[in-house]
Amino acid sequence: xxxxxxxxxxxxxxxxxxxxxxxxxxxxxxxxxxxxxxxxxxxxxxxxxxxxxxxxxxxxxxxxxxxxxxxxxxxxxxxxxxxxxxxxxxxxxxxxxxxxxxxxxxxxxxxxxxxxxxxxxxxxxxxxxxxxxxxxxxxxxxxxxxxxxxxxxxxxxxxxxxxxxxxxxxxxxxxxxxxxxxxxxxxxxxxxxxxxxxxxxxxxxxxxxxxxxxxxxxxxxxxxxxxxxx
Amino acid sequence: xxxxxxxxxxxxxxxxxxxxxxxxxxxxxxxxxxxxxxxxxxxxxxxxxxxxxxxxxxxxxxxxxxxxxxxxxxxxxxxxxxxxxxxxxxxxxxxxxxxxxxxxxxxxxxxxxxxxxxxxxxxxxxxxxxxxxxxxxxxxxxxxxxxxxxxxxxxxxxxxxxxxxxxxxxxxxxxxxxxxxxxxxxxxxxxxxxxxxxxxxxxxxxxxxxxxxxxxxxxxxxxxxxxxxx
DNA sequence: ATAACTTATAGTACATTTGACTACAAGTGA
DNA sequence: TCACTTGTAGTCAAATGTACTATAAGTTAT
Numbered sequence: 291x292x293x294x295x296x297x298x299x300x301x302x303x304x305x306x307x308x309x310x311x312x313x314x315x316x317x318x319x320x321x322x323x324x325x326x327x328x329x330x331x332x333x334x335x336x337x338x339x340x341x342x343x344x345x346x347x348x349x350x351x352x353x354x355x356x357x358x359x360x361x362x363x364x365x366x367x368x369x370x371x372x373x374x375x376x377x378x379x380x381x382x383x384x385x386x387x388x389x390x391x392x393x394x395x396x397x398x399x400x401x402x403x404x405x406x407x408x409x410x411x412x413x414x415x416x417x418x419x420x421x422x423x424x425x426x427x428x429x430x431x432x433x434x435x436x437x438x439x440x441x442x443x444x445x446x447x448x449x450x451x452x453x454x455x456x457x458x459x460x461x462x463x464x465x466x467x468x469x470x471x472x473x474x475x476x477x478x479x480x481x482x483x484x485x486x487x488x489x490x491x492x493x494x495x496x497x498x499x500x501x502x503x504x505x506x507x508x509x510x511x512x513x514x515x516x517x518x519x520x
Numbered sequence: 521x522x523x524x525x526x527x528x529x530x531x532x533x534x535x536x537x538x539x540x541x542x543x544x545x546x547x548x549x550x551x552x553x554x555x556x557x558x559x560x561x562x563x564x565x566x567x568x569x570x571x572x573x574x575x576x577x578x579x580x581x582x583x584x585x586x587x588x589x590x591x592x593x594x595x596x597x598x599x600x601x602x603x604x605x606x607x608x609x610x611x612x613x614x615x616x617x618x619x620x621x622x623x624x625x626x627x628x629x630x631x632x633x634x635x636x637x638x639x640x641x642x643x644x645x646x647x648x649x650x651x652x653x654x655x656x657x658x659x660x661x662x663x664x665x666x667x668x669x670x671x672x673x674x675x676x677x678x679x680x681x682x683x684x685x686x687x688x689x690x691x692x693x694x695x696x697x698x699x700x701x702x703x704x705x706x707x708x709x710x711x712x713x714x715x716x717x718x719x720x721x722x723x724x725x726x727x728x729x730x731x732x733x734x735x736x737x738x739x740x741x742x743x744x745x746x747x748x749x750x
Numbered sequence: 751a752t753a754a755c756t757t758a759t760a761g762t763a764c765a766t767t768t769g770a771c772t773a774c775a776a777g778t779g780a
Numbered sequence: 781t782c783a784c785t786t787g788t789a790g791t792c793a794a795a796t797g798t799a800c801t802a803t804a805a806g807t808t809a810t
Contacts, residue, residue, distance in 0.1 A: 300611065
């Protein structure tokens with residue numbers, strides 16, 4: 291650990307981030323356009339090198355922060371990708387993280403080697419270089435599974451939301467329609483949603499109640515053996 | 521990729537293997553005793569370095585094969601572990617794989633830098649060096665989740681098995697008792713088990729039917745949307 | 751003001767699944 | 781033949797899932 295500068299890169303290992311957002315009723319992914327190097331001009335997953343002085347989790351957080359200005363968000367490792375020829379110029383193994391953010395909270399600003407940064411709906415993602423297509427595909431599968439069994443969806447919508455918004459989110463993630471009354475009943479029965487006093491505004495129909503995800507309640511239930519399952 | 525000998529090690533990244541077996545009614549893990557180096561004499565997870573010429577999956581398979589003589593088994597990546605100080609002498613990130621094997625099929629032979637290799641019941645695993653305790657703990661959690669939602673348990677028992685054997689396996693993995701008639705009903709209803717004509721032999725009671733896991737049937741069901749769940 | 755429309759929210763009825771059981775069958779060995 | 785062990789089938793109430801219908805509470809057009 292001493293023969294390297296602590297903030298130097300370990301150039302055999304990189305981090306790539308799958309950043310999911312929910313906008314206009316569909317699930318989106320954040321891509322950056324390379325401003326230099328062999329993939330100049332192409333869209334790819336935001337990524338970077340791990341430094342000697344930081345853990346891989348810290349590294350992922352730093353890279354994401356530098357690319358989006360976002361801190362303190364839901365960020366978790368998926369797995370490592372390490373085919374021999376996945377990266378053209380040398381042997382690089384990459385560790386993939388995914389994050390869930392609310393796009394409206396952030397203004398994108400391309401930094402470092404990125405010429406641009408932009409959201410793409412998951413079904414309109416262009417062909418990506420390296421093995422990023424494979425990473426995106428596996429990441430979406432991973433997210434679907436995860437979202438079904440852990441209440442992570444709340445990271446994608448505003449703090450206060452209507453049940454229909456929540457339902458629309460899950461329909462987008464899972465790729466299937468859900469029955470409205472049944473969805474309401476199921477999710478309310480879980481007992482970790484709290485009704486706000488406020489109601490929806492600026493809608494041209496009956497205003498729906500706003501709800502809030504009560505993380506404490508959820509944690510307490512989980513400790514007692516409750517398992518979220520959509 | 522050219523400035524390195526293809527079979528040289530990438531010494532910033534290693535592979536560690538969590539090899540699960542089912543024996544004497546309990547879930548066990550394979551450990552090796554280090555024969556040299558700073559951890560000489562201590563038990564730890566079998567692991568090794570990734571070579572420039574092999575993918576990480578191939579690497580895991582090779583390491584496992586060299587340590588156990590086993591090929592062609594269920595082997596899958598869990599995730600990477602990369603805390604800064606997880607390894608004492610230098611910065612090493614490790615990618616962890618897990619495998620499910622039938623211990624009775626293999627004779628352990630310690631190789632390479634290992635002085636010995638031995639099975640330990642999961643609740644009798646000694647304190648391990650590095651972050652291997654954490655890896656084992658996370659790995660067991662991972663296995664529990666996985667076993668509940670994918671029919672991987674069949675890799676731990678003989679091709680032909682009784683329903684009670686299968687139940688005992690799941691009780692060991694999940695760490696809870698299951699009701700016999702209900703377990704039978706549930707698993708048979710899934711329709712991917714096939715009754716063999718044979719029955720159990722050498723038992724001093726009514727012989728149970730032997731069953732076989734029909735992978736083809738399972739795959740067909742899965743394609744139709746069926747989801748295995750314990 | 752009222753009708754038409756949209757979404758919210760409540761409720762119903764039926765099928766399926768789960769969980770805790772009981773009962774009986776089929777072997778073994780004393 | 782009886783006691784004992786394990787295998788296998790079945791029962792029943794409770795909980796859950798699924799496909800609906802119905803009504804409430806607003807908005808907008810007439």
